[in-house]
Amino acid sequence: MQYYAETGVVFGGAVELRFVCCLRRPVKMSDMEDDFMCDDEEDYDLEYSEDSNSEPNVDLENQYYNSKALKEDDPKAALNSFQKVLELEGEKGEWGFKALKQMIKINFKLTNFPEMMSRYKQLLTYIRSAVTRNYSEKSINSILDYISTSKQMDLLQEFYETTLDALKDAKNDRLWFKTNTKLGKLYLEREEFGKLQKILRQLHQSCQTDDGEDDLKKGTQLLEIYALEIQMYTAQKNNKKLKALYEQSLHIKSAIPHPLIMGVIRECGGKMHLREGEFEKAHTDFFEAFKNYDESGSPRRTTCLKYLVLANMLMKSGINPFDSQEAKPYKNDPEILAMTNLVR
Secondary structure (H helix, E strand, O other): OOOOOOEEEEEEOOEEEEEEOOOOOOOOHHHHOOOOOOOOHHHEEEEEOOOOOOOOOHHHHHHHHHHHHHOOOOHHHHHHHHHHHHHHHOOOOHHHHHHHHHHHHHHHHOOOHHHHHHHHHHHHOOOOOOOOHHHHHHHHHHHHHHHOOOOOHHHHHHHHHHHHHHOOOOOOHHHHHHHHHHHHHHHHHOOOHHHHHHHHHHHHHOOEOOOOOEOHHHHHHHHHHHHHHHHHHHHOOOHHHHHHHHHHHHOOOOOOOOHHHHHHHHHHHHHHHHHOOOHHHHHHHHHHHHHHHHHHOOOHHHHHHHHHHHHHHHOOOOOOHHHOOOOHHHOOOOOOHHHHHHOO
16 A cells, blocks of 8 residues: 655644645655654644745755655665755755755765765754754754764764864753763773863763752763763772762762663672672672663673672572562573572
8 A cells, every 4th residue: 555645734823834744755664764763753843933824845845755765775866866955955944954864874874984974064054043953952862873883983083073063152051961971982982081081071060060069950960970980980990989989879869860871880889899798788789780781771781690699699698689570581591501500
């Protein structure tokens, strides 16, 4: 069965409601896939306009969707077709922004990194006025997440630094924080700890009160900073700093962190308690770390499960750690089977 497009416009006072029921072409299963995490959700949008006689630009819209239809079978032709969207739009707007997002993705797949970088810089010129703040923030985050799969560390660094340069005048604190965090993780992976510490200082300053104290209202961001610091000091084997960071993190209550962040913090606590011979506390922290890593799908869950078994043995507990609902599915995991045999 094939469905074709209808575009409608409903006017009401100063409010213009534009909607796209579907596309002006057959809809394929691949259309259900959103590029860059929900690429086309703005096809359903509510626009406020002083001019209620404004019409959607049908030529631009058609050119965009015709271009998108080419990208799987003929990506180079799609690039040329998306270029026509930019030529047609005249003044910068949403269709040019969407076309540039597609061009970035296609060039990434073609490993044409210089052109991809050039298109990304072009896209960043749209964020101040051509598209809404929320949409630009979401799109840039999605692009950065998408290219983060690359093993080209220099390319990633250029992407993050270019984004930060573009944000100097945009005053988008959330996007600035997220981009700096991504850059910090890159420095961590490259073991460039001096550069990472500089990033961490900037992130800390953005989460402090005028008195220089941690702003506990920014608890989620603070925990993300602490987790990044913990990973750095773990690599440097700085146990004194790790203990201080772990204790600081426990004082933050007003936060809804990603489970991966809490996994890092609780694993740090488990290792600290293990070193200090506090096996019951270590057991508790390793179990919490395991649950958080498991929830986030991190492979660190297996490592923490091994530590959990070790803590269980050291505290001479008669309780089998694999009796818990969360750990039971991993009882016969090949990586930890040798340890499970010890506690049967």
